Structure formats: C-alpha cells, structure tokens
Amino acid sequence: MEVLVHQQLRAYLRAVGGSDWPHHLTLARLVARTLHLHRDALMQISGQATYHYHHTLSYLVPLLLLPGPAVLVTCPATQQYILHGQLPQLLEFLPIDKPVVTAPTWPDPNFQGLLLITQADWLRGMLAATPGIPSALPTVIDGLEMLETTAQAVLTVKLTPGNWDELTRSFPQARQAIRDVLIKLIHEVFQYPRNPYGCYRLSPLAIERLWQLLTELVAINSLNLPQAWQQWFMMLQKPQHHCLLADPDPNYGQITLYGWPLNVRDQLQALWPRQPLVFLGQQIELDPQAPLLRHRLGLSGLASINLAFHPARAQETLSLYLPQRFPLPNTPEFAPYLQAQLGGLLWQLQARSSPPENPWFAVVIVDDLPLREQIAANLAASFGSQVRVEAPLRSERGILICRWQYWVAHSRALPIPQTLLVVTLPIPSREHPPVAARIEFYKQQHRDWFREYLWPECLSRLAQIVAPIRNQNTLLALFDTRIIHRSYGQDVLNLLSPYEPVEISQVNALEPWLEELKLEAP
Structure with a gap:
C-alpha cells in the first residue's frame, strides 16, 4: 500500500509539474500506513500548506487507492476545493474506478467508495442515537483545529420564542407560570449592561427560575416536554458545565437562549474507538504530542502517531x-x-x-x-x-x-x-x-x-x-x-x-x- 501510494503520487506530481510543498510523499506514506494497518495518527502541519490546501493531495491519494470504503471529514471550504480543484484530475490520472460522493450521511449499506462529509454532518451522524456512519471505516479528519468549535456548535441547543409557544401548547394548565418566567427573564436580560458582543450569560437567578419551571412541568408529565426543553432541562442540572447565553432582540423585545457544553470531551471520546482515524490540521501546539488538545477532545487514551510538519526555511521565512x-x-x-x-x-x-x-x-x-x-x-x-x-x-x-x-x-x-x-x-x-x-x-x-x-x-x-x-x-x-x-x-x-x-x-x-x-x- 505504501509503495503504491508513493509511486502513484510521485508520478502525478511529475505530471502536473511538482509542488512547492516538500512533504507530500512523506505525509502520503504515513497516511497510507496508518489506514492500511487500522492505526491512529495525529499530524500537525505548519506554514501555508493548509491555507493553500497543499496537504489535501497527500491524503486524497491514499484514500482513493485504499481498497474498500472510506470517509473523508473536512470543513466545507476544504471539501469544495477538493471537489472542484484536485479530485477531477486525480480520478482521471489514477488507475482506479472508485466512486466518490458527498452526502450528510452514509449513502448505502453496500457503498464501497469514498464519502466526503463535513465535520458538522459527521459529528451529527456519529452522535445520533442511531449512528448514520458505519463503524470500522478508515477515516481521515482534516481541520483538527476547528473540531472542538464544530462539536460545540453541533451540541448547541437553541430556544427561540417559538419554543416557548410550543411549551405553552404542551402544558396549557401551566400557561401563566410559563409566561411569568419568560417575562421575568426578558426583563432581566434587557437590564444587563450593553457589551459589544450582543450576548449575555444567564444569571444564577435566571437559571434557578428556569430550573424550577421545568422541574414542575416534568412532574406534571415528562413525556410532554419538547425535545429542545428536555435538553435544556439536562443542562440546567449542571449549569456550571455549560455555557448558557441569552441573545436579546431589541426590535421585538424578545430573547433567544443558547446552551452548549463547555467540555465536549465526554461526548467525543466515545466516538474515536469506533474507527481507525487520521487527524490533520494546522499547527495547534508547539509540542507534536499536542497534550492539551488531546485532553480537550478526549484523545488522551488514544494510542496514536504524533507528528509535526514544519515550514521550509528557504521558502516560508x-x-x-x-x-x-x-x-x-x-x-x-x-x-x-x-x-x-x-x-x-x-x-x-x-x-x-x-x-x-x-x-x-x-x-x-x-x-x-x-x-x-x-x-x-x-x-x-x-x-x-x-x-x-x-x-x-x-x-x-x-x-x-x-x-x-x-x-x-x-x-x-x-x-x-x-x-x-x-x-x-x-x-x-x-x-x-x-x-x-x-x-x-x-x-x-x-x-x-x-x-x-x-x-x-x-x-x-x-x-x-x-x-x-x-x-x-x-x-x-x-x-x-x-x-x-x-x-x-x-x-x-x-x-x-x-x-x-x-x-x-x-x-x-x-x-x-x-x-x-x-x-x-x-
């Protein structure tokens, strides 16, 4: 596998006139080895390689030459560059007939090609009660530096004015109690001193009011509680572990609530053992082991190769x-x-x-x-x-x-x-x-x-x-x-x-x- 990837990538680079990035063959061989042996790797890439998408070529070739299905997880911008920039030439040059699709979930149980999926869609599929991505699939995750932020966005629960109406319809007997809590919450948020960020943390008093309201509604009938409110009820049990914000709309006198976990490690660390993984991204830490990032993402217990590709002094000074x-x-x-x-x-x-x-x-x-x-x-x-x-x-x-x-x-x-x-x-x-x-x-x-x-x-x-x-x-x-x-x-x-x-x-x-x-x- 390593030799095949090395030969094909070297021939492709010669055919297109080479590249300014010197680490293509090294990175491609390492990706090929880890995917073939079903091992894990974490690689940091310094300099302009990630900005100009130089490094994408080094994992596309192993993924395309790898027998059987595989998954490529990237941010939307990288995915568009791959689809329209590198993939057409590679598919024409390489001696393969491997289907490549983009979709928010696994396309078919019998699919044997390469799935291109965004980080947000992949996380939603993996975190769902019924995972939308099969296990044990070789997976490359690019854009490691954005993974924690993307996970927090996926796990964010939003409560709009429409959700308050939905709660009232689910518990008509508690209409007045729901209305009183909402009015007090709106009044308190609009009293906060203005800041340039346009959002405000909920006070302990506001959190206590919401907690008491939802506790009373669950006591009436927990099955009637809408899903978004069920998630907020879980977050309110440990408010110190979550970021709970209010976003006021002064034009309409309404607020929108946002909540997400401050620590995504617990949710993510259960995902990593399901498949062999290659993590790539911009230089995140000076230490190639990236101990802080590994701790935040729940990768501490994952045995992996850790590498850092530094910029070429002659070219990127x-x-x-x-x-x-x-x-x-x-x-x-x-x-x-x-x-x-x-x-x-x-x-x-x-x-x-x-x-x-x-x-x-x-x-x-x-x-x-x-x-x-x-x-x-x-x-x-x-x-x-x-x-x-x-x-x-x-x-x-x-x-x-x-x-x-x-x-x-x-x-x-x-x-x-x-x-x-x-x-x-x-x-x-x-x-x-x-x-x-x-x-x-x-x-x-x-x-x-x-x-x-x-x-x-x-x-x-x-x-x-x-x-x-x-x-x-x-x-x-x-x-x-x-x-x-x-x-x-x-x-x-x-x-x-x-x-x-x-x-x-x-x-x-x-x-x-x-x-x-x-x-x-x-």
Missing part, C-alpha cells in the same frame, strides 16, 4: 518587525504610540509604492472594538477613502482594518498585503461571555485557564493569521511587546519560525504623528 521600545497593551500610553507607529509605517509603505498606480495594500488586525474605532478614525483623517473597516476594498490600493476572524475568513478573496500589522496578540477577551464561562469552568476544576485555554487558543489564531502571508514577501509587524517581556512570548517566536527580524528606522516618519498627538519620541 517571515519578515518580522517587532518594536523593542513600545508601551505594553494594558498601559494608557499604548493607544497613542500605536497610532503614531501605524501612521509612520503606512506612510512609508505608500511612499515606496509610488507611482500612485502601483497597487499597495495593508491589513491592520485589531480585535478591541473601541481601539479599532480610534485607529480607523485616525487613519481615515490622513488616508481618506482608502481606509476600510471590515468592508470590501474599492481597488487593490488601501488599508483594511478588521478583526482576526474577518481576515482569516476573507483573506483568500483579498490581494496579498505588502504589510500585515497585528496590534495585539489574539488572546480571547475575558469580557466575551462564552470565554468568561470557559474560564470560570477551568477555575472550578482548579486548572490553569491561561496556559490550558487562552494561550493555546491565541497561538492557534496567530497561526491562522500568518498562514496566508508565508512565502509572499509580506512584512509582519507585531506591536505587542509582551512577546519580549513575558516568558510565554518565546512560544510566539517559535510559532512564527522561520522568520527574519526587520529593523525599521521611523524617526522622520513618526515626527508629524507624535507632534500631533503631543508625545515624545520613544
């Missing part, structure tokens, strides 16, 4: 600008100095791109909403309509100011930036209600919520931010000097490696900005 003398993000001096530094860098970028018809494009990533508004207003005063805030560019010239999620979601449709400026490390905000609930959950278990949750999530986000600019002659500027002054900053430098430090002399460029802001040069 980053140009990194990291200012040495700069205020820390949690100080009042940070915002004005940041605006001066951004202004100076962008003026230099614009000057270097002359004549004016030459394209120049810069991306400023800032997640803090008030700071994002300040930066946008300040830059718009100098660069005018070239500044866009999470909106399509009018041309290939301009400055895009956005959150990290926007950049990751839209980077493939945007020009390659000459400069990518990251204001602060993308550490999840403790003000975000789901993040606050997760931190509280870790505290209750006496676990290190920073090292086990916030910091790994930050590194994963940073890897996604940087992936599009590897090997693109783009300057990466990081203004968060915690990378220098905190012990965990070395993790960032290890993640960005290979990189080439860049020194930028900005005294002349900064002077007009500093004078306007009435600051002294740092």
Whole structure:
C-alpha cells in the first residue's frame, strides 16, 4: 500500500509539474500506513500548506487507492476545493474506478467508495442515537483545529420564542407560570449592561427560575416536554458545565437562549474507538504530542502517531518587525504610540509604492472594538477613502482594518498585503461571555485557564493569521511587546519560525504623528 501510494503520487506530481510543498510523499506514506494497518495518527502541519490546501493531495491519494470504503471529514471550504480543484484530475490520472460522493450521511449499506462529509454532518451522524456512519471505516479528519468549535456548535441547543409557544401548547394548565418566567427573564436580560458582543450569560437567578419551571412541568408529565426543553432541562442540572447565553432582540423585545457544553470531551471520546482515524490540521501546539488538545477532545487514551510538519526555511521565512521600545497593551500610553507607529509605517509603505498606480495594500488586525474605532478614525483623517473597516476594498490600493476572524475568513478573496500589522496578540477577551464561562469552568476544576485555554487558543489564531502571508514577501509587524517581556512570548517566536527580524528606522516618519498627538519620541 505504501509503495503504491508513493509511486502513484510521485508520478502525478511529475505530471502536473511538482509542488512547492516538500512533504507530500512523506505525509502520503504515513497516511497510507496508518489506514492500511487500522492505526491512529495525529499530524500537525505548519506554514501555508493548509491555507493553500497543499496537504489535501497527500491524503486524497491514499484514500482513493485504499481498497474498500472510506470517509473523508473536512470543513466545507476544504471539501469544495477538493471537489472542484484536485479530485477531477486525480480520478482521471489514477488507475482506479472508485466512486466518490458527498452526502450528510452514509449513502448505502453496500457503498464501497469514498464519502466526503463535513465535520458538522459527521459529528451529527456519529452522535445520533442511531449512528448514520458505519463503524470500522478508515477515516481521515482534516481541520483538527476547528473540531472542538464544530462539536460545540453541533451540541448547541437553541430556544427561540417559538419554543416557548410550543411549551405553552404542551402544558396549557401551566400557561401563566410559563409566561411569568419568560417575562421575568426578558426583563432581566434587557437590564444587563450593553457589551459589544450582543450576548449575555444567564444569571444564577435566571437559571434557578428556569430550573424550577421545568422541574414542575416534568412532574406534571415528562413525556410532554419538547425535545429542545428536555435538553435544556439536562443542562440546567449542571449549569456550571455549560455555557448558557441569552441573545436579546431589541426590535421585538424578545430573547433567544443558547446552551452548549463547555467540555465536549465526554461526548467525543466515545466516538474515536469506533474507527481507525487520521487527524490533520494546522499547527495547534508547539509540542507534536499536542497534550492539551488531546485532553480537550478526549484523545488522551488514544494510542496514536504524533507528528509535526514544519515550514521550509528557504521558502516560508517571515519578515518580522517587532518594536523593542513600545508601551505594553494594558498601559494608557499604548493607544497613542500605536497610532503614531501605524501612521509612520503606512506612510512609508505608500511612499515606496509610488507611482500612485502601483497597487499597495495593508491589513491592520485589531480585535478591541473601541481601539479599532480610534485607529480607523485616525487613519481615515490622513488616508481618506482608502481606509476600510471590515468592508470590501474599492481597488487593490488601501488599508483594511478588521478583526482576526474577518481576515482569516476573507483573506483568500483579498490581494496579498505588502504589510500585515497585528496590534495585539489574539488572546480571547475575558469580557466575551462564552470565554468568561470557559474560564470560570477551568477555575472550578482548579486548572490553569491561561496556559490550558487562552494561550493555546491565541497561538492557534496567530497561526491562522500568518498562514496566508508565508512565502509572499509580506512584512509582519507585531506591536505587542509582551512577546519580549513575558516568558510565554518565546512560544510566539517559535510559532512564527522561520522568520527574519526587520529593523525599521521611523524617526522622520513618526515626527508629524507624535507632534500631533503631543508625545515624545520613544
């Protein structure tokens, strides 16, 4: 099996003119071996390979050449690329006649081909009371870094105003009690202080009211309780293990409730022994063993091969600008100095791109909403309509100011930036209600919520931010000097490696900005 995969993939690469990624044959042989021997493997892939879908070729060939049925689990974007980008050529080149289908569940008991299925559909099928996917099928799961978030989305239970009407119809004798709880809940949620996230954690009092109501209804007739309410009733038994949120709609004076488990390990760890698995994804942890992710996904008891494919130094070296003398993000001096530094860098970028018809494009990533508004207003005063805030560019010239999620979601449709400026490390905000609930959950278990949750999530986000600019002659500027002054900053430098430090002399460029802001040069 290994030899066959190696020969066919090598012949295919020669036929199409090769590839920029050097690990194709190694990864393909490892996938072929683990699938053939029905073993498990966990592989992290650094650099731009996952962003450009280079690595998909390395598991498609073994899956297509593997005798018998198999399953490929990916995110929707990867699935579309495979279907329209690589699969047609591979099926034409390889000496096989294996059917390939896309479906939300297993198509037929006698199906002997390759099923392409999204992570969400696969999890729904595997978590169902009657699994929609047969056991013991060789399975490749790509996009490991998104699996926990996808599982939480699949396990989320939503209560809309229509669900309250359904509950009233199921228990007409308790109509007034249901109405009273709903009114009190709506009144309380609309009294919460406004936050930029638009959602709010339920208070202990609100949780107690819901619990008492559902307990009384179950005592009347548990069989009449609708399914969504049954799931909420189970969550309310252990509210500290779940994230329970309210999403108010001020236009209609209504609320929608959301609930999902903070720990998906218990639900997922029962799925892994059912089939041989190959997990692939972006670099999630610096340790190839990925101990934190394995714990969160219930993979701790799974004996597997753990590998990390690192970027090629000659091809994917980053140009990194990291200012040495700069205020820390949690100080009042940070915002004005940041605006001066951004202004100076962008003026230099614009000057270097002359004549004016030459394209120049810069991306400023800032997640803090008030700071994002300040930066946008300040830059718009100098660069005018070239500044866009999470909106399509009018041309290939301009400055895009956005959150990290926007950049990751839209980077493939945007020009390659000459400069990518990251204001602060993308550490999840403790003000975000789901993040606050997760931190509280870790505290209750006496676990290190920073090292086990916030910091790994930050590194994963940073890897996604940087992936599009590897090997693109783009300057990466990081203004968060915690990378220098905190012990965990070395993790960032290890993640960005290979990189080439860049020194930028900005005294002349900064002077007009500093004078306007009435600051002294740092």
